[in-house]
Amino acid sequence: MFKYAIFAFLLFATIGITIANETVARLGLQSNYLAVAILALGVSTLLIQRNVLLLSLVSVLCVFINLPTESTASLQIDQDFIVALLLGLTFLPLLHRLLLR
Numbered sequence: 001m002f003k004y005a006i007f008a009f010l011l012f013a014t015i016g017i018t019i020a021n022e023t024v025a026r027l028g029l030q031s032n033y034l035a036v037a038i039l040a041l042g043v044s045t046l047l048i049q050r051n052v053l054l055l056s057l058v059s060v061l062c063v064f065i066n067l068p069t070e071s072t073a074s075l076q077i078d079q080d081f082i083v084a085l086l087l088g089l090t091f092l093p094l095l096h097r098l099l100l101r
Contacts, residue, residue: 065083
C-alpha cells in the first residue's frame with residue numbers, strides 16, 4: 001500500500017503537473033493553481049494502474065513538451081500535436097474500458 005502511495009505521489013508530481021500545466025497553457029486558459037492541480041490529479045489517477053510501456057511513452061512525451069519551441073521546430077515537431085498525443089494516450093485506456101464493457 002505504501003509503495004502505491006509513493007508511486008502515485010511521484011506520478012502526480014512529475015507527469016501530472018507537466019501535462020496539466022502544458023494543457024492549460026495550450027488551451028489558452030488562465031493559469032490557476034487549483035485548475036492545474038485538479039487536472040494533474042485526474043491525469044495521475046488515469047495513469048496509476050497502467051503498464052510500464054504506456055508510462056514510459058508518456059514520460060518521453062513529457063520530455064518533448066518541456067523542450068524549447070526552437071528545438072522542436074528544428075525537429076519539425078509541433079508541440080500542440082505532442083499535447084494532443086499525450087492526452088490521447090492518457091484517455092484512450094479509459095475510453096477503451098468504458099466502450100467495451
